[in-house]
Amino acid sequence: MTVLASKPEPGAAPPPVEVESRRAAAARKWVWTAIIIAVWVVLWRIFHGDATLTLGQRDHTPLHQDLTGFRDSVLASRDTNPFVSLTYSIGERLTSFADWLSRMISTKDFPRPYPQIGWLGVVAIATWIGYAVANLRIAVLVLVSFLAFGAFGYWEDSIDLLIVTMLAVLIAVLIGLPLAVYYGTGGKVGVGILTTLMDIAQTMPTFVYLGPIVLFFGIGTSAGVVCTLVYALPPIIRIAGHGLRRVSPTTIEATDSSGQTSWQRLTKVQLPMARATIVVGLNQTIMAALSMATLAAFVASPGLGKPVLRALQSNDVGGATVPGLLIVLMAIMLDRTTTAASLRAEKASRGGHDPKWRRIILAVTAVVALALVYVSRTYSWAAGYDNFLAQLKSSAGIDLTSLGRNTANLVDDVFNWISSTFDGITEAIKNIISYGLLNPLQDLLSESPWFVTGLAIVAMASLLGSIRGFVSAVVGCALLWYFDLWHDAMITLNMVLVATLLVMILALVFGVWMARSRTVDFILRPLLDAGQTIPPFVYLIPVLALFDATRFTAIIAATVYAAPVAIKLVADGISGVSATTLEASRSTGATTWQEITKVQLPMAKSSLVLATNQGLLYVLSMVVIGGMVGAGALGYDAVLGFARSEEWGKGAAAGITIVVLGVMIDRICRAAAADPNDQSSRLQLEWVKARARFQGSRSTV
Template sequence: MTTTLERPTAPPGGGDRKRRMPGNGRLLLGVLVVWVLGWAIFQGTATLEIGGADLTDFHLWLNSIRDGFDQARAGSFFFEYVIGGISAVIDATVTGLRDLLSQPSFPRPVPEIGWLGVVAIFSWLAYALAGLRSAVMVLVGLLLFGFLGYWEDSIDLLIVTLVAVLVCVVIGIPMGIWMARSRRATAVLTPILDAMQTMPSFAYLAPLVLLFGIGPASAVVTTLIYALPPLARITAHGIRSVSPTTIEAARSMGTSRWQILRTVQLPMARRTIIVGLNQCTMAALSMATIAALINGPGLGQPVAQALQSLDIGNAFVSGIAIVIMAIVLDRTTTAASERAEVATRRGGTPRSRRIGLIAGGVVALVCVYLSRLYIQLAQFPAEPDLGTPLAAGVTAFTDALVRAVSGLTSALTSVVSTVLLNPLQSLLAGSPWWLMFLVLLAVAYLAGGWRPTAIALVCLLVILGTGLWNEAMKTLTTTIVATLAVILVALVIGVWMGRNRRADTAVRPILDAFQTIPPFVYLVPALALFGPTRFTAIVAAVAFGVPVATKLIADGIRGVSPTSVEAARASGTTAWQMISRVQLPMARAAVVLASNQGLLNVLSMVVIGGLVGGGGLGYYVVAGFSQGQLFGKGLAAGIAITALGIMLDRVAQYAAARYGRR
């Protein structure tokens, strides 16, 4: 189908400009031809490639800023009392909770509340908020943390996550209410929330280290920035979704705006807000794991250490503990949203439940007392030890599996590298920077028009200014290859799910489970199969990006008008014709949106892949934390990643909007 650059209007002198103007497909083909010809002529010149240890003036300037920050902390009112005060409060809160729940509290050799008390408290809270099933799930999950050998790390990760979520609730829910009730607030805050969600998680780390240093404060603030947007957005959506008729009825009775909010909007939006809290919690857990790179306490540290030493067994066990925590938190918050709706309909708490809450609270208090009294109930027992034999078994199984499939994995890596990665990287990173600059601007214009082109121009100038243009093009290469794989897999599975209810019922829970897993964990099986290479980062990125893209496409296919489908079936179309000529074209907006979301997930995962040999910008972000002289280069890489992510997101969103209108 031929499309035009802008909405068709009658050109001066009459006639139909749409018929005379070549379609975007032809223009894109022309850009590709010019690009390839330019690459063939100028290949290897003006690529702006620099050595791994080389630093530009911008990198040295960022290093000097870091040194200036270190000096400024000593005598600056802002750093000493504002930033220092925030950091001190967060550090004191996290440290106090760790002394209370997970780490020895001097002079005690054990925490203030031992493991039995911690298990009892959290199980009772789960029962109070989400019901008996969730309480049993929390109980089993907490015991598994100890049996796997990661009790302290698990509780530390839970503490960082819950502290960040609590701060998100304090900030995010009022922000969402403000956005729902004020268009100006929405106009001001939406771009900020967009930037917070678009920035790959790695990009948060280096700037916050400058402000808060390395430790719990940086981990909590990083997690807060990443987890706040979904809570604020979903809260605003829930408040806006309250029926206008209900609000008018309340207003006609003389209630004030505050009373309407307190007695009508918040109760009716309660379930939606708790869904936002669920998304906030999962985002916080994901980011708190990655924050281990800046010395954030928790399970991220053993995972990162195991990945760096290629210890697949221990990486798997600690990764399993993270997955268990993700599932427990996800299911508990989901159950809490459902219970909130039931409680609203009932209008009160049944007597049997009140008795259960009181009895459970008494049992929890007794367990806390006993855990303070007996050392065996304060320090998690060493037996049964499930972690050590599981790690050994996983290591043995992985070694055997790698030996068995090494030929297949090597061949797959070689084919993908030879057919896709190497040629595309040669085009992107081997072309002169000015040629790639113009090509990317042309693609942005043809995909979305002038606005994304202007955004792309700013982002490309930022990337150019960081001095890491060549590394950014390498990252863009792996991002494009992984995104293409995500779209292909999501199309096949999504179309199947959209056309087959049984397939949807069988596959969707698997996709939900994969979507629950924090991105850090995806590196473990990918590293086990493919070793430390850039292909490992691509495999992990595909696994991370497929679930959300697949569900969007499935929903888009199912949303196609049944009348159109029946009309096409009556005309004798085959199944393939139905898919290619009816359902996919009519679900094009959903496909483009799925591509956008898949691309953003892929970009964040490809960057994390710098931990396992992914190269590109992610490598320098990681190196910036481990090597002091490369801090400026790592911070510049984070800036370049952010610019690349914003550019890709804006272009994809404008393209989705354009195709959706058509």
């Protein structure tokens, strides 16, 4: 009798022979990795400091000078080059429209000493919109948020940030939704190019956008809107396109049988059924735009990023904390509003209708909001928030005029106490990591001859990712060498690797803990969600207070920024291990430690690889921001090139080098995950699915 081999249950443990084969392959890789590192260390000791391609901070190569010359030629051709003239014209129109909005609701509209609609009218309209699109709870959240913007002394900056963010989101929706429809309904021509461009946009550190965008769109609001648009566009294309692809083929076939046209299929079936996913894409686009609009302060874009940047440059922790917290509050407000609006829209699509009393309340409150708009145009206390605070102090004795500064002073006092109390501990942590790991690894990477380091990287990439890893490493190292910043690139790579190691330690500890305890997951997951909402600038504030301006500050800030996404990926991967597999391991008497190390972690390997990949890319995105607080290397080069026109070429080369590092590392990680000698087809499929699920929410969740 012939016995047919049954197909293993998804998530079930692989057969013993396959397990032994994988273990043997992994052991061989560890041995070869050790040999490569040993040879590398020997060559480093012999040729220490030779051919390292070190370049002084203010030194330039012919390539850097050529890039600076390119910038000068673009600026000189503003009136003669049709493309440059077009981009500047677009930038001027964006600036004009944003300025008009600003004069309407945030800044004075000369000769009127106040905006056309004062703060009271703006608050009333925003609160009414919150209730109209969502519910009473959201209306209260919007009300509290807008009042906080003014009470803490940042009304104008907050509204300007909101203008830049929403303008970029509006353009992203107008461009992104048609592309998402094409991307998600079977479009073939150019889809590969579109996917590659989105990968580059999401891999590239956000700061790197600023240089070329300023070159073609000028400085100020226009540059802020455009760079925010570039960063915010991929999420809505990916997520909305994914929602359209998920519409059941059976449903489409059933409706097609009635003779509908492709337009009717799109508008009557696909878009309504993908509405919830499209709104999630919109939510992610708003969060990404808000995060980037803060960084746009570097190009003189208005908003809360400007006071944060000023405070960080003067090491004013309290002064940076207050606007930083307002950014977080704005992110929470927008996130909760779009989420609640999507739920309400979904309920309406299922036949739900507003009760009569709600329609009456909307009509009455709309009249009240319009009346408050009139009041805000008539009375000075309702037009300018400063006047309102002064009026409140004189009439009711409530002094809120110094609330922002008092809060900043309180934050300074708290951090000074923490710094003085735990100075020994923080210094010990910094010294242990610096002298035990950071310095030795940096010496090995940057003080070995460049070709030795390059060959070592290529060899290990080939070992991990076979031919695709080899090609990625060769192309990446060649480009790093070509842009003449090899030494700085190795120093940056060292900091990125150390930060990624710290991220994965946190991810393994807390991810496994969350997966094995519902209570821990219930407590930590909202904190991780909030951590992914906070713009990267804000992470620098407490770390800067604890560790001062050093490269270690940049590493810790990058670790804290990247940890939430890695922790969630590890937790989700561990949670996805089959319960049958766990029961089988427990029946053999496996201890908790054995169950984690021998079953759960190996079975969740694709999630661990993806967590490492995403954590590393998040860390890399903090490189330039870290350059502001003593990180040096490529981050410093990029910031200096942005600040000084004569350094533009070197800064541009640094930005491109950061992108090359990110793409090279990303491709090597993907090649390692897809290596047929180490991963089964199931793990490869899990990698692809996990990456697809996660791609749209890279900035925030």
